[in-house]
Amino acid sequence: MSETIITTRGLAKVFQLNKHQVPALRGVDLDVCEGEFLAVVGPSGSGKTTFLNLVGALDVPSSGDLMVLGRRIAGLSRRARAELRLRSIGFVFQAYNLVPVLTALENVEFVLELQSMGRERHARATQVLDELGLGDLANRRPNELSGGQQQRVAVARAVAARPRLVLADEPTANLDGENAETLMHMMRDLRDRHGMTFVFSTHDPRVVRHTARVVTLADGRVVRDEEKPGEAPHEVLPGVGAPPGPAGA
Amino acid sequence: MAWVSAKYAVRSVGRNARRTALAILGIGIGCALALFMESINRGRDELFARMGAYSGAGHVRVVPGNWNERRDPRLRLADWRHDLAAARALPGIAAVTVRARAQVLLAMGTHVVPVEMVGVDPENEPRTFRFVQRVQRGRYLRPGEPAAVVVGKAIAERLNADLDDEILASAMGRGGSIESAMLRIVGIVTTGSDDVDAGICQTNLEEVERLSDLAGAGEVTVILRDWRQTDAARAALASQVARGDEVLTWGEISPEFKGHIEQDKATSRFISGVILLIVLLGVASAQLAAVLERRREFAVLSAVGMSARRMVRLVLLEAMTLGFAGAVVGLALGLPVVWRVATVGLDFRKYMGSGYAFQGVIIDPVFYGDFGLWIVPYVLAVAFGATIIASLYPAWFAARTDPAVALRVAQ
Numbered sequence: 001m002s003e004t005i006i007t008t009r010g011l012a013k014v015f016q017l018n019k020h021q022v023p024a025l026r027g028v029d030l031d032v033c034e035g036e037f038l039a040v041v042g043p044s045g046s047g048k049t050t051f052l053n054l055v056g057a058l059d060v061p062s063s064g065d066l067m068v069l070g071r072r073i074a075g076l077s078r079r080a081r082a083e084l085r086l087r088s089i090g091f092v093f094q095a096y097n098l099v100p101v102l103t104a105l106e107n108v109e110f111v112l113e114l115q116s117m118g119r120e121r122h123a124r125a126t127q128v129l130d131e132l133g134l135g136d137l138a139n140r141r142p143n144e145l146s147g148g149q150q151q152r153v154a155v156a157r158a159v160a161a162r163p164r165l166v167l168a169d170e171p172t173a174n175l176d177g178e179n180a181e182t183l184m185h186m187m188r189d190l191r192d193r194h195g196m197t198f199v200f201s202t203h204d205p206r207v208v209r210h211t212a213r214v215v216t217l218a219d220g221r222v223v224r225d226e227e228k229p230g231e232a233p234h235e236v237l238p239g240v241g242a243p244p245g246p247a248g249a
Numbered sequence: 250m251a252w253v254s255a256k257y258a259v260r261s262v263g264r265n266a267r268r269t270a271l272a273i274l275g276i277g278i279g280c281a282l283a284l285f286m287e288s289i290n291r292g293r294d295e296l297f298a299r300m301g302a303y304s305g306a307g308h309v310r311v312v313p314g315n316w317n318e319r320r321d322p323r324l325r326l327a328d329w330r331h332d333l334a335a336a337r338a339l340p341g342i343a344a345v346t347v348r349a350r351a352q353v354l355l356a357m358g359t360h361v362v363p364v365e366m367v368g369v370d371p372e373n374e375p376r377t378f379r380f381v382q383r384v385q386r387g388r389y390l391r392p393g394e395p396a397a398v399v400v401g402k403a404i405a406e407r408l409n410a411d412l413d414d415e416i417l418a419s420a421m422g423r424g425g426s427i428e429s430a431m432l433r434i435v436g437i438v439t440t441g442s443d444d445v446d447a448g449i450c451q452t453n454l455e456e457v458e459r460l461s462d463l464a465g466a467g468e469v470t471v472i473l474r475d476w477r478q479t480d481a482a483r484a485a486l487a488s489q490v491a492r493g494d495e496v497l498t499w500g501e502i503s504p505e506f507k508g509h510i511e512q513d514k515a516t517s518r519f520i521s522g523v524i525l526l527i528v529l530l531g532v533a534s535a536q537l538a539a540v541l542e543r544r545r546e547f548a549v550l551s552a553v554g555m556s557a558r559r560m561v562r563l564v565l566l567e568a569m570t571l572g573f574a575g576a577v578v579g580l581a582l583g584l585p586v587v588w589r590v591a592t593v594g595l596d597f598r599k600y601m602g603s604g605y606a607f608q609g610v611i612i613d614p615v616f617y618g619d620f621g622l623w624i625v626p627y628v629l630a631v632a633f634g635a636t637i638i639a640s641l642y643p644a645w646f647a648a649r650t651d652p653a654v655a656l657r658v659a660q
Contacts, residue, residue: 053652053653053656056552058552059653082555086555086556090553091549091552093549093552097549099257099549101257101261102257106256106257110257113252114555157553158553
């Protein structure tokens with residue numbers, strides 16, 4: 001049985017806006033196992049992004065319990081949370097958020113450099129870009145790439161260090177149908193080959209179609225937690241991806 | 250070395266070309282002004298030290314043990330020949346001379362002037378006392394010449410005396426007796442300052458020995474080839490002089506003049522500080538704007554695990570890139586000016602005439618700046634120092650970016 005890597009019990013987050021307290025999460029109970037491909041869905045304001053921020057150790061809960069990769073997030077210092085993100089969590093953002101002055105390769109290498117990876121970081125970054133079909137675009141800067149290509153670079157950056165958990169906030173929101181499909185196939189492929197856990201915050205059916213489990217949030221609460229009988233058909237698109245290597249390599 | 254981080258920092262500087270250009274120009278102008286001020290400061294230090302030394306004080310002087318407390322012209326060295334030999338043996342010596350002083354009344358007809366007469370070694374005195382290097386009327390003393398005196402123009406005028414006139418010099422001898430001698434004016438010195446002229450009255454050392462009824466010299470004055478070696482020379486000489494004698498520097502001999510220099514220096518350092526502060530605020534403002542513009546980017550960096558310390562280093566690296574470019578601009582702007590000031594000088598004759606006198610020292614009206622190898626490290630230090638200090642707050646601000654808040658606001 002897979003290890004549980006995210007556990008929330010009564011997870012709540014309240015934001016202080018001027019004099020008002022605005023609850024974003026109101027007691028979420030959830031377990032996520034290693035290797036899951038999970039979508040958190042719900043209408044705007046339902047708490048999806050807040051949930052992702054908490055699980056990604058970007059923020060701390062107001063109350064309740066949150067364990068990620070065996071660490072209790074509320075008890076971690078800023079530095080410890082940064083270290084946890086650096087070593088074990090990858091992020092993919094809706095707006096790609098690549099560093100505009102670095103090339104695709106450098107964007108990926110940068111994260112590896114933060115991890116103090118030595119000489120092999122260049123080879124690793126090149127390999128990851130190749131896996132995602134971006135080998136020819138490695139030396140282009142983000143403004144020389146299409147939206148789909150930029151999001152693939154963002155995925156490469158998120159997975160280059162082989163994190164155990166990848167969090168993607170509306171990753172397909174700015175992509176057309178073909179690019180969205182390509183991206184989802186790639187992420188499933190990465191999950192299959194490296195055993196990473198993917199959690200998506202989304203209201204895009206193109207994302208949901210690929211996930212094996214859908215957690216629905218409404219008004220800061222889990223209103224449905226649905227295991228799908230089978231994931232959508234998955235194939236590595238032609239010209240994209242490298243032959244599978246050993247998991248966790 | 251974190252090469253990608255370095256590339257990131259360097260390229261980030263070029264993102265907003267106009268702002269970066271203005272910041273670099275600001276740093277460059279600040280560096281050039283600071284360089285100009287420092288060059289003038291250093292040049293003036295050298296000038297003042299030279300003026301002070303050649304106005305009689307020397308760079309170092311051997312004096313009787315308690316001279317500095319009493320300042321009594323009747324005090325004599327314990328063994329002036331020994332001290333003179335020790336001074337001459339010092340390395341880096343430009344000139345050495347001996348002097349003896351006596352309080353004397355000069356009289357001609359009904360005119361009487363009290364002066365401090367200085368008995369000198371005519372061969373070496375002009376090498377240490379610049380006012381007698383050129384005697385405007387008549388000539389200077391000759392070695393061993395008896396009953397001859399050189400006086401400043403102000404003294405001659407007060408005595409109503411002229412060249413070749415004989416004047417009566419009277420002084421109190423050791424036992425309270427009055428000693429006197431008739432001296433012939435062989436030269437009249439004009440310095441341009443009445444105050445300084447009124448202090449020039451020189452004769453041969455032997456004449457002062459006779460008038461004061463005190464044998465020997467009261468001081469051995471040393472001029473060094475490099476004034477910066479003053480303290481080292483003083484220390485070296487102090488261990489060699491006769492017992493009972495001591496060595497003073499020009500700053501100790503003329504504390505008021507030294508204080509005047511220090512005050513001047515503090516004023517220019519204050520002006521340099523104000524210039525740098527203005528540059529610093531400009532850079533801080535530009536850097537803060539750059540950080541604020543990239544708040545989302547810093548949030549993403551934080552999200553991918555960049556530590557606060559690394560973020561501070563990144564912003565400081567950007568600042569150092571700006572600083573380096575500013576230093577290059579500063580050198581380009583400042584070097585020609587400093588070179589000109591060092592070679593042609595800053596001419597204040599329009600405001601100062603032929604110079605101004607302070608504490609018996611006449612300061613030349615043309616100031617020269619210093620030009621040397623110190624310039625490059627100085628400009629780099631100013632540029633890096635200013636930009637790093639100016640970037641500390643923006644760097645701290647970047648490091649404190651809350652990724653959750655910044656990303657939420659941005660979305």
